[in-house]
Amino acid sequence: MSKNKMPQILAKDKEISVPGETLAIGMDVLPGVGTYRDKEKIIANRLGLVVIEGVTIKLYPLSGRYLPKSGDTIICKVIDVGFNGWRLDTNSAYSAMLSMKDATSDFIARGANLTQYYDLGDYIVCKIVNVTSQKLVDVTMKGPGLRKLKGGRVIEVNTNKVPRIIGKQGSMVVMIKEITGCYIVVGQNGFIWIDGDPNNELLAVQAIRKIERESHLSGLTDKIKEYLENNVKIKNDLQTKN
Amino acid sequence: MTYKQRIDGRGFDETRPIEAEVGIIPRADGSAMFKIGNTWAYAAVYGPRNLHPKFLQDPQRGILRCNYNMMPFSSSGERVRPGGSRRSKEISLVTEKALFPVLNLEEYPNSVVDVFIELPQTEAGSRCAGICAASMALADAGLEMKDLVSAVSVGKVGDKLLVDLDYSEESYADGPVADIPIAIMPNSDKITLLQMDGEVNKEELLKLLEMGKKVCRQIYELQKKALKEKYHEADG
Amino acid sequence: MHRELRSHIIKLLSADTRLDGRKSTEYRKPIEVKYGIVKTAEGSARVRIGETDVIVGIKMEVGEPYPDTPDEGTIIVGAELLPLSNPEFELGPPGIQAIELARVVDRGIRESKAISFKKLCVEPGKKVWMLLIDICTLNDAGNLFDASSLAALAALRDAKYPEFDGEKIDYKEKTNKKLPLEKLPIAVTVAKIGSEFIVDPDIDEERAIDSRLTVSSIDDGTLCALQKGGDYPLTLEDITQMVEIGIQKAKELRKFL
Numbered sequence: 140m141s142k143n144k145m146p147q148i149l150a151k152d153k154e155i156s157v158p159g160e161t162l163a164i165g166m167d168v169l170p171g172v173g174t175y176r177d178k179e180k181i182i183a184n185r186l187g188l189v190v191i192e193g194v195t196i197k198l199y200p201l202s203g204r205y206l207p208k209s210g211d212t213i214i215c216k217v218i219d220v221g222f223n224g225w226r227l228d229t230n231s232a233y234s235a236m237l238s239m240k241d242a243t244s245d246f247i248a249r250g251a252n253l254t255q256y257y258d259l260g261d262y263i264v265c266k267i268v269n270v271t272s273q274k275l276v277d278v279t280m281k282g283p284g285l286r287k288l289k290g291g292r293v294i295e296v297n298t299n300k301v302p303r304i305i306g307k308q309g310s311m312v313v314m315i316k317e318i319t320g321c322y323i324v325v326g327q328n329g330f331i332w333i334d335g336d337p338n339n340e341l342l343a344v345q346a347i348r349k350i351e352r353e354s355h356l357s358g359l360t361d362k363i364k365e366y367l368e369n370n371v372k373i374k375n376d377l378q379t380k381n
Numbered sequence: 382m383t384y385k386q387r388i389d390g391r392g393f394d395e396t397r398p399i400e401a402e403v404g405i406i407p408r409a410d411g412s413a414m415f416k417i418g419n420t421w422a423y424a425a426v427y428g429p430r431n432l433h434p435k436f437l438q439d440p441q442r443g444i445l446r447c448n449y450n451m452m453p454f455s456s457s458g459e460r461v462r463p464g465g466s467r468r469s470k471e472i473s474l475v476t477e478k479a480l481f482p483v484l485n486l487e488e489y490p491n492s493v494v495d496v497f498i499e500l501p502q503t504e505a506g507s508r509c510a511g512i513c514a515a516s517m518a519l520a521d522a523g524l525e526m527k528d529l530v531s532a533v534s535v536g537k538v539g540d541k542l543l544v545d546l547d548y549s550e551e552s553y554a555d556g557p558v559a560d561i562p563i564a565i566m567p568n569s570d571k572i573t574l575l576q577m578d579g580e581v582n583k584e585e586l587l588k589l590l591e592m593g594k595k596v597c598r599q600i601y602e603l604q605k606k607a608l609k610e611k612y613h614e615a616d617g
Numbered sequence: 618m619h620r621e622l623r624s625h626i627i628k629l630l631s632a633d634t635r636l637d638g639r640k641s642t643e644y645r646k647p648i649e650v651k652y653g654i655v656k657t658a659e660g661s662a663r664v665r666i667g668e669t670d671v672i673v674g675i676k677m678e679v680g681e682p683y684p685d686t687p688d689e690g691t692i693i694v695g696a697e698l699l700p701l702s703n704p705e706f707e708l709g710p711p712g713i714q715a716i717e718l719a720r721v722v723d724r725g726i727r728e729s730k731a732i733s734f735k736k737l738c739v740e741p742g743k744k745v746w747m748l749l750i751d752i753c754t755l756n757d758a759g760n761l762f763d764a765s766s767l768a769a770l771a772a773l774r775d776a777k778y779p780e781f782d783g784e785k786i787d788y789k790e791k792t793n794k795k796l797p798l799e800k801l802p803i804a805v806t807v808a809k810i811g812s813e814f815i816v817d818p819d820i821d822e823e824r825a826i827d828s829r830l831t832v833s834s835i836d837d838g839t840l841c842a843l844q845k846g847g848d849y850p851l852t853l854e855d856i857t858q859m860v861e862i863g864i865q866k867a868k869e870l871r872k873f874l
Contacts, residue, residue: 155608155609155612155613157520157529157604157605157608157609158483158520158526158527158528158529159483159526159527159528159529159566159567159568159601160568160605161568175527177569182527182528182568184485184525184526184527185520185523185524185525185526186520186521186523186608186612200523201523201612202410202411202521202522202523203410203522203523203524204410204428204429204430204522204523206488206489231429232428232429232430232431232432232443232489232491232492232493233431233491233492234431260619260620260621261621262621272490273440273490273491274489274490274491274492289621290621290624290625291625292622292625292636299523336632337628337629337632337634338632338634340629341634341636341637341638345638405755406670406701406702406755406756407668407756407758408668408702408703408704408756408757408758409701409704409756419656419657423701423755424701425700425701425702427700427704430704448700448708450699452655452672452674452697452751452753453674453676453695453697453749453751453753454655454657454658454661454674454675454676454751455655455657455658455674456657457657457788457789458788459676459678459788460676460678460749460751463695463697463711463751464710495700497699497700497701499699499701499753499755501654501655501672501674501753502655502656502657502658503657504657
């Protein structure tokens with residue numbers, strides 16, 4: 140065989156692809172994440188959005204539950220309080236352990252009642268320090284921004300949309316915070332905490348849901364900015380009328 | 382006895398009308414509806430999620446658990462007692478075997494992916510409808526899958542080989558009947574479900590499997606379309 | 618365990634809003650009632666309230682009457698909280714939540730005399746019609762009581778007798794004869810949280826409420842069934858207000874039939 144055949148890319152960039160679909164044919168195309176090679180063909184390994192980067196084809200996931208990763212900052216709910224630590228719901232198939240020594244920079248005496256720190260049902264922001272091959276997850280509360288959340292509400296979003304909700308270098312979530320005046324913490328695991336004045340809090344939630352729905356469209360930041368400004372304006376007008 | 386024409390006038394290689402929709406159960410991680418003729422199936426996927434009791438866990442991969450169930454009012458005769466039967470348990474098993482080969486759950490040790498299939502209305506071909514719905518729901522749930530799974534029943538009624546037997550054909554009394562539900566992975570033509578009730582000879586069986594593969598590829602196009610439509614709807 | 622959520626909802630209510638922006642006496646939208654969606658059932662309906670989605674199917678059988686009511690047919694209501702509809706529902710026989718749901722729906726229909734059981738009699742002492750009403754949940758986004766009651770009523774409205782020759786039922790042949798439906802009982806669930814009342818609690822609110830009262834009433838406002846649930850008591854004042862709200866909202870919901 141002297142020449143390689145010209146690679147054929149069958150899928151279009153930003154197209155939705157379905158498991159089993161042939162995305163490209165040829166040995167010069169590389170299977171990126173979400174795809175696999177079967178002889179000459181590159182085939183979709185999941186439901187996803189096609190992303191063509193040079194000679195690599197990958198699929199950006201649109202759905203799927205969170206899988207804990209070391210280094211992620213997540214929001215968890217306390218589901219069990221033991222002698223040495225707490226068990227946490229991470230919004231995934233795997234719960235996490237927070238041990239006493241990682242819980243706070245304060246000194247906790249042995250035998251202390253741990254519920255005075257974090258109690259059942261509390262939401263906390265923590266960071267994953269280790270995930271074993273068996274998916275045992277260890278987290279820490281020691282670090283900037285890691286804390287127990289008080290007040291507000293926690294909503295659940297599609298974990299795959301979190302990058303869009305945060306935006307480039309946080310630009311999207313910062314914009315929502317500024318316009319609505321709410322405190323917002325976004326967990327990589329799809330839990331988001333929002334606290335603010337009742338109407339603005341609802342507006343922030345609606346904006347986040349809108350980002351979830353329209354995450355694959357371009358110009359989203361501007362659209363969300365417009366949406367927020369229009370709706371904040373409506374509420375302000377109603378208030379001044381009264 | 383010759384079976385001259387199908388009672389509903391279909392061609393021998395034609396299925397009943399099909400409808401498919403994805404994402405109809407918002408609480409589930411993935412969901413879909415598949416309707417073929419008067420047989421109607423819902424499937425919902427929850428997972429990967431926590432699995433208890435511990436002895437069921439597999440430290441190397443997530444496990445797949447399927448449950449097939451008919452709603453009490455789904456049969457054209459008397460009410461079906463809720464709680465499943467030996468038949469529904471067997472169907473749950475073969476459904477799981479039909480779907481497992483396409484899934485890769487190695488990233489999720491010790492967890493479970495639960496698939497629940499419920500049928501509000503059945504009129505032949507229910508296990509195949511359930512598998513078609515379940516496979517769309519698994520893809521909707523974002524799981525790693527080599528391929529979808531498409532299923533249909535093929536068979537022999539009297540002297541004719543045909544696809545997608547309806548109730549009257551399953552219970553045809555004027556000649557031999559064979560009812561053969563099959564499921565395939567449409568992009569590699571590999572068979573993941575094969576059962577048979579009735580009598581056929583080897584040549585007929587092979588011919589029927591070819592007919593089935595062809596129809597399953599058509600069904601795959603509809604499943605694909607339903608999946609893409611759900612995500613395109615978000616396109617403002 | 619849900620103290621925080623509860624305080625938060627109370628804070629929102631003091632600003633006259635809820636987690637999803639509704640007012641306290643607002644039902645979710647859309648509310649949809651679809652009739653006759655299951656061909657194999659003698660009667661069926663599907664109801665959606667917001668994202669809560671429920672199917673009810675009715676199968677009819679002829680059997681022997683109960684000895685103390687020889688000239689009356691009957692209804693038997695069953696409910697299945699399908700694992701399909703909520704990640705917290707497990708496989709298995711109906712638990713207490715499913716049983717409560719079935720019995721509350723049953724009481725609304727039975728006590729309002731929506732169907733005259735005497736009209737279901739075929740041959741006194743020997744043969745009566747039995748209406749087997751089965752509730753199956755498709756998506757539980759909260760307030761299954763109201764969605765299931767509405768769907769059961771709509772299914773009764775949709776139902777037609779199958780052919781019966783006096784001995785055997787031919788399920789494949791439906792007649793055009795409808796059931797003798799005389800009243801339209803509507804269930805409205807009112808919940809108390811703090812000192813506020815809300816209707817149609819959604820799945821998040823259900824976790825945080827103190828108690829609830831499901832009020833079933835007919836067109837003229839007569840009450841036919843009540844069910845209190847939740848861990849906390851209600852005062853007489855509370856009940857008076859909740860019943861009033863229940864009757865008013867029932868009039869609105871009835872329009873969707």
